Amino acid sequence: MRTFDFWKVIGVAGTLAGLVSWPGTGQAQLGGVTDAVTNTTSTLSGQASGSTAVVMGIVTSLVDTGTLTSPSEPLGTSLPIGSIPGLLTAESLHATTMGWTDQVASEASLSNLAMTVAGTGISADFIQSRALAVSGAVPTGLTSIEGLSIGGVPVSFAGAPNQSISLPGLSVTLNEQIQSASGIIVNALRVRSLDGLTDVVVGSAKAGM
Amino acid sequence: MCKTIRTLIAIPLALAGALTAGSAYAHFVPAPCDFITGGGWVTDDAGAQVNFGAHGGCKNGAFWGHVNVVHHGFNPPAHLKSTSITGYLMDPAFPNARDICGEGVVDGGAGSFTTRFRVRLEDNGEPGGDDRFGLRLSNGYVLSTRELGPPGRTGGGGNIQLHKPNPSTTGPSPAPTEAEMCGGVPPP
Numbered sequence: 001m002r003t004f005d006f007w008k009v010i011g012v013a014g015t016l017a018g019l020v021s022w023p024g025t026g027q028a029q030l031g032g033v034t035d036a037v038t039n040t041t042s043t044l045s046g047q048a049s050g051s052t053a054v055v056m057g058i059v060t061s062l063v064d065t066g067t068l069t070s071p072s073e074p075l076g077t078s079l080p081i082g083s084i085p086g087l088l089t090a091e092s093l094h095a096t097t098m099g100w101t102d103q104v105a106s107e108a109s110l111s112n113l114a115m116t117v118a119g120t121g122i123s124a125d126f127i128q129s130r131a132l133a134v135s136g137a138v139p140t141g142l143t144s145i146e147g148l149s150i151g152g153v154p155v156s157f158a159g160a161p162n163q164s165i166s167l168p169g170l171s172v173t174l175n176e177q178i179q180s181a182s183g184i185i186v187n188a189l190r191v192r193s194l195d196g197l198t199d200v201v202v203g204s205a206k207a208g209m
Numbered sequence: 210m211c212k213t214i215r216t217l218i219a220i221p222l223a224l225a226g227a228l229t230a231g232s233a234y235a236h237f238v239p240a241p242c243d244f245i246t247g248g249g250w251v252t253d254d255a256g257a258q259v260n261f262g263a264h265g266g267c268k269n270g271a272f273w274g275h276v277n278v279v280h281h282g283f284n285p286p287a288h289l290k291s292t293s294i295t296g297y298l299m300d301p302a303f304p305n306a307r308d309i310c311g312e313g314v315v316d317g318g319a320g321s322f323t324t325r326f327r328v329r330l331e332d333n334g335e336p337g338g339d340d341r342f343g344l345r346l347s348n349g350y351v352l353s354t355r356e357l358g359p360p361g362r363t364g365g366g367g368n369i370q371l372h373k374p375n376p377s378t379t380g381p382s383p384a385p386t387e388a389e390m391c392g393g394v395p396p397p
Contacts, residue, residue: 072377074244076264078275080288091279091286094262096246100375107370109248111260111279126260126366128248144337146366 044068045183045208046075046097048108048129053084054199060084063093063108074098087200088115097207103134104183106205109144117200118169118193124148124202129175129188131207139207141186143175148189169194176201183208236298236308236396238384241374242267245307245330249357249367251342256364257282259352261342263328265297265309266372267380272297272390274309276328278344280352283318289326289344290314296327296390297380305371306331306341306354310391315346322348325392329354330369337368343397354397 046068052061062082065075076096083089090110097106109128116122125147133139145157150165150172157163163174171194176187188203244266251259258281265274276291296310310327325347331354333339343354358365 071375072269074266074268074273074377076273076275078262078264078277078290080277080279080290092248092250092260092262092277094246094248094264094275094277096264098244098372098375100373105370105372107246107248107264109262109367111248111250111262111367126248126250128368130368130370142335144366144368 043182043209044071044099044104044133045206046099046104046106046131046133047204047206048095048097048106048131049201049204050079050082050090050093050095050108050110051084051088051200051202052204053087053201055087056197060087062090063095065095065097065106068097068099068104068106071099071101082110087117087198088113088202090114090202095205097205102209103132104207104209106131106207108188108203108205110203113189113202115191115200115202117191117198118195120151120167120170122148122150122172122189122191124189127188127203129186129203129205131184131186131205133183133207133209135209139179139184139209141175141177141184141205143186143188143203145174145188148174180208235302236300236387238267238297238380238390239299239307240384242297242378242380243307243374244372244378245309245332245369246372247330247332247340247342247367247369249337249340249342249365249369251352251355251357251365253280253282253352255282259344261328261344261367263309263330265294265307265330267297267378269377270379270381272311272380274311276309276311276313276326278328280317280319285318287315287317287319289324289346291326292323295325295392296385296387298387298390300396303329303331305333307371308391308396310394324348325394327391327394327397329397330371332369332371335368337366340367340369342367342369345394345397347392347394351397
């Protein structure tokens with residue numbers, strides 16, 4: 001763990017309470033799902049993506065699994081190199097979501113992130129999000145962010161959910177966790193321009209039962 | 210605690226797998242089969258960064274997964290992208306590890322060619338610094354299995370997760386041999 005203290009270095013600490021909707025194309029697909037193998041009905045939902053960006057209303061996703069519909073059909077996708085032109089590049093992207101009769105697990109990860117939003121450069125050695133929903137229990141999320149740098153300044157990620165950073169023209173949330181009655185969405189890194197034109201999620205995992 | 214539970218689960222898995230696959234092979238399809246997922250990076254013996262993202266397992270009578278590796282020891286970096294998954298194995302000596310075998314394409318600074326590959330992903334608990342990754346290709350390239358981190362030991366980061374079986378995690382029947390799954394590529 002790289003432990004630079006971003007707060008002390010640039011003296012910027014903010015709170016953003018933006019628990020907003022899933023920015024990508026996939027919303028939770030809830031409802032009864034009958035599994036062909038077990039012939040049981042469940043209300044599972046799961047999805048993962050390496051990155052989803054909304055720029056001036058145009059949605060672009062990298063390695064998006066699509067929506068999990070059955071515990072018999074785990075989903076996964078990957079890329080050695082991925083990019084959203086003009087916005088970000090990353091390596092070794094992978095996303096997967098899988099279900100059981102009693103739980104759903106989703107995971108997305110990527111390496112060597114390089115991104116520029118509203119003129120601010122953001123980079124990370126490694127980013128990973130995980131979401132786990134177990135029947136009868138509160139869904140949980142886990143985020144790993146290693147080697148994060150914003151505007152050339154190393155940033156410490158303590159691991160707590162919803163760590164927010166305010167910058168001129170930009171808001172950054174680390175380990176955004178959105179809990180709902182239907183599950184959890186874990187966004188490892190979310191960057192939004194304050195003009196509302198750009199909303200980028202890097203490493204997103206969703207799980208619900 | 211987590212390791213103890215995994216070990217307790219892994220021992221009967223290993224015994225079941227051994228009975229299923231026969232004793233001629235040290236590595237075999239776990240029975241019941243399961244999933245492993247993970248991403249991260251390590252450094253090779255020369256200090257170059259190697260990034261990976263992978264998931265694999267058994268799915269409805271077949272093997273399933275994706276493997277991607279980017280090796281920065283080449284200029285430009287070399288990429289391995291899986292095109293098919295041909296095997297998913299466990300080694301009873303490493304019950305928290307799974308090997309994913311397959312066919313893939315390499316391009317970038319190492320040249321462009323098709324290859325058989327075998328990656329090892331090992332989940333040794335959270336947060337992931339003790340997890341391990343390794344890679345071997347059919348052309349002889351090997352990145353020996355090593356810890357993901359934390360930086361300063363072998364250098365690296367990431368996290369690997371071994372998931373429990375589910376009703377869909379059935380492999381081919383009868384289970385193929387290690388040679389059939391991995392084309393003679395030994396563990397990394």
